[in-house]
Amino acid sequence: MVPGDGVGPDLMSSVQDVFQAAGVPVDFEEIFISEVQPAQSATVSAVIESFKRNGAGLKGIITTPASFKGGVLRTLNMRIRRELDLFANVVRIKSLPGFKTKHNNLDFVIIREQTEGEYSALEHESVSGVIECLKIVTEEKSRRIAKFAFDYAMRLNRKKVTAVHKANIMKLGDGLFLKCCEEVAALYPHIEYEAMIIDNCCMQLVSNPHQFDVMVMPNLYGNIVDNLAAGLVGGAGVVPGESYSHDVAVFEQGARHAYAEAVGKNIANPTATLLGACNMLKHIHLEYHSKLIEDAVHRVVKAGKVRTQDMGGYASTSDFTHAVVNSLHSA
Missing domain, CATH: 3.40.718.10 (Isopropylmalate Dehydrogenase)
Structure with a gap:
């Protein structure tokens, strides 16, 4: 797990809460890497080695500074993709049941x-x-x-x-x-x-x-x-994505935006990250847990009672996460 910048750590916390409630048999090796917080950042080689060893992972958005200040031109995102040879990025654009656009x-x-x-x-x-x-x-x-x-x-x-x-x-x-x-x-x-x-x-x-x-x-x-x-279909908060090499799969948001202005406000939508985590579970053949969580997310969205601001509601990240946890076994 690479939390990323901006609201990434909050979204990953949401995933861990839902995984725990669903009894998902997955342990995360968490590595923080960042271009905007270099003092706390791990090395690219540590991230590469972890992904290669585990074969799959969940990644938040790593912010790339817009201005060039004399450093290397290749960003952390580009270096990770290049060294893992993540040549194919796949984003499925699918309407969420009950959410009209x-x-x-x-x-x-x-x-x-x-x-x-x-x-x-x-x-x-x-x-x-x-x-x-x-x-x-x-x-x-x-x-x-x-x-x-x-x-x-x-x-x-x-x-x-x-x-x-x-x-x-x-x-x-x-x-x-x-x-x-x-x-x-x-x-x-x-x-x-x-x-x-x-x-x-x-x-x-x-x-x-x-x-x-x-x-x-x-x-x-x-x-x-x-x-x-x-x-x-609703924006960056609802669409998951994934990247593939021949032997590594990295799951992340489909629309890459770290949403730094929402840090600490508890307003980010965890839907895309949760659905990306479901795709990761499917990839490692934990289909039961993947469907359990995916169905819970869809039930919460379809019910329309707990929606974050980007979906026209007033719920917080925590509210949405708790709603998904409560919906896990309500089918």
Whole structure:
């Protein structure tokens, strides 16, 4: 367990309370790492070693300072992803039963390549006032994420994969990504394939999101679309996410926001973190406990009596957590 910054520690406390009440047979090895609180932070190597040894974990959001103060360009998040090779980020956008938003009954998946692209940390000032940034796109990693997306669609009986790109402008970089997606799509004839330019994709998401099933895209587009799509079903507080390498799975919030302004106010919504923890339990074959907690969360949301501010209610983090605990065995 990596609590992260902002309200991360509060949300992880909520998970531990619910796990204890549900009798989940999981012990957490807790490691705090932070870029904004370096004095209390563990080393990246300690986090990497723990994830590799345990194979799975729960991670809060690690805040990345917006300003560059002469340190390394690669953030802690980027270093963790790169060293664990967490190449696939998966965010399932699913409407919560009983919680009405502009678009209801949504259920689609965003798959993001997250080890290269604009996040390669290759920037320099060529002459004063001119910054050059390198966007790295490789055939190997583009083909790998495309295959991951189609395998995911096939395994979960999804019908369509949409490749999101900007190859009309970035003809070489995004062109290579699109070419790899097209070649992989040919190997899965029973799955419908389409390509969509990122700007049109964003418009389609807010006007008719029901058309999407599985979406696959490069790093930066995925980061933006994850947050946009999370807003369709209730925001950062309700959507879980997960990242995969070949041998490690890290579960976290789908929309990455540490919500630092809410620290100490007991107002953060633990739904996304709790549902992410349920996905982790499913991953390590604790399906009974996963379903027990997931059903309890859904019952609380559907009842509508205990909702945090972001869901239009007045309940605190503690109120919501207690409601979930009380609902665990009420089915």
